[in-house]
Amino acid sequence: MELLKKLTEAFGPSGNEDEIAEVIIGEIKNYVDQIRRDRLGNVIAIKKGKGIGKIMVSAHMDQIGVMVTSIDKNGFLRFTDIGYVSPYTSVSQTVVFKNGVEGIVSREEKKEIKDVKLGDMYIDIGASSKEEALQRVNIGDFGVFKSNFVVNGDRISTGALDDRVGCYAAIEAAKRLKETHADVYFVFTVQEESYLSGAATSAYAIEPDCAIVIDVTDTGDTPNCHPMALKLGEGAAIKIMDRGMISHPKVKNFLIDIAKNHNIKYQLEVLEGGATDGAEIHVSRAGVPTGAISIPTRYIHSPQEMVDIKDVNGAIELLVKALEEYRGF
Known part of the structure; x- marks a missing residue:
């Protein structure tokens, strides 16, 4: 738990x-x-196996955020999003810049909340002039939303679980792996939330024989939400499809067989909106058979996301067994 807290707070x-x-x-x-x-x-990070091919495990280490685009004469900051940021979940939240400066996100009062876009919003860092604001932040500065690490039984809520919880799963898998047939490449990618850049370049360089992406996915277990066959606490999800790829049938079936053979609780995921690093990995070079283990998460891309530690532990167990038993297809 302490490692996950450390990762989400970075x-x-x-x-x-x-x-x-x-x-x-x-x-x-x-x-x-x-x-x-x-x-x-x-x-x-490479963990050597017996040399039977290369398998890539991808988890993105970046998080959503904001960037200062301009500062008005009264010291209010205009901003854009880095990765998708909803204006509705951003109002009255606190943004923290890399140098520690904090500000409150608010909106112009001329519009109803349902009509508000990011261009109608600003960050108040307590400055009374543009000159004063420029002593604290500058154009192009990055900020992230402030959050609290909260544990309620098996449920954990905090910011940046997308995808620090995937990074946590990959690190824990590396710690538990004893012996593998293939060389395992644990890749913690950059810029997934913006351009999928890190996945594209790393997969091209590694040229893996197979890839497994570890990322979060939506759930269908909150009131009046979009129907989806995933619930918190019901196991890690094995991806069938998202907006970026259809999982390779060999990888998908391999993960399902691993889960069944080791009595690991799992769910099947069809994500109608959103994509992962797999969107770039699976079309790298001549193509990479790619699948994904997803961790069901509520309130994705908000300052307080939520997971169930049972699903997280299940994802780690499934990943470890898959890496240990993979011998190519």
Whole structure:
């Protein structure tokens, strides 16, 4: 639990992942044979197997955030989103910039909340003039939403679970892996929330024989939500399809067989909106058979997301068994 808290509290909006990268390197370096950051900033940790191919595990380490676009004469900051940020969940939230400066997100009162867009919003850092504001922040500065790490029984809520919980699962899997047939490439990617850049370049360089993406997914268990056959606490999800890819049938069936053979509770996921690193990985070079293990998450892309630790532990167990038993297709 402490590791997950540490990961979610690290600063790392898309395109500014240095701090979270250092945290991940510190946590995984003693459990892998090689580790490096590539030119784009991805963390690539390799655990050597018996040399029967290469399998890539991808979890993105960036989080959604905001960027200052302009400052008016009264010191109010206009901003844009980095990754999708909803104006409705942002109102009255606190934004924290990399240097520690905090501000409150608010909106112009000329519009009803249902009509508000990010262009109608601003961040108030308590400055009374543009000159004063510029002493604290500048154009292009990155910020993230402030959150609290809350544990209620098996349920954990905090910000940046998308996808620090996937990073947590990959790190824990690396710690538990004893012996594998294939070389395992644990890749913690940059810029998934913005352009899927890290997945594209790392997959191209590694040229894996297979890939498994670890990311969050929506649920269908809150009042009057969009129908979806996923619930918190009912197990990790094995992806069938999302807006970025249809999981390769061999990878999907392999994961289902692993779950059944080891009595690991699982759900099947069809995500009608959203995509993962898999969208770029599966079409890299001549193509990579790609699937995904997803962690059901409520309130994705909000300052307080929620997961069930049973689903997280199930995802880790499924990933470990899959990596141990993978021998190519």
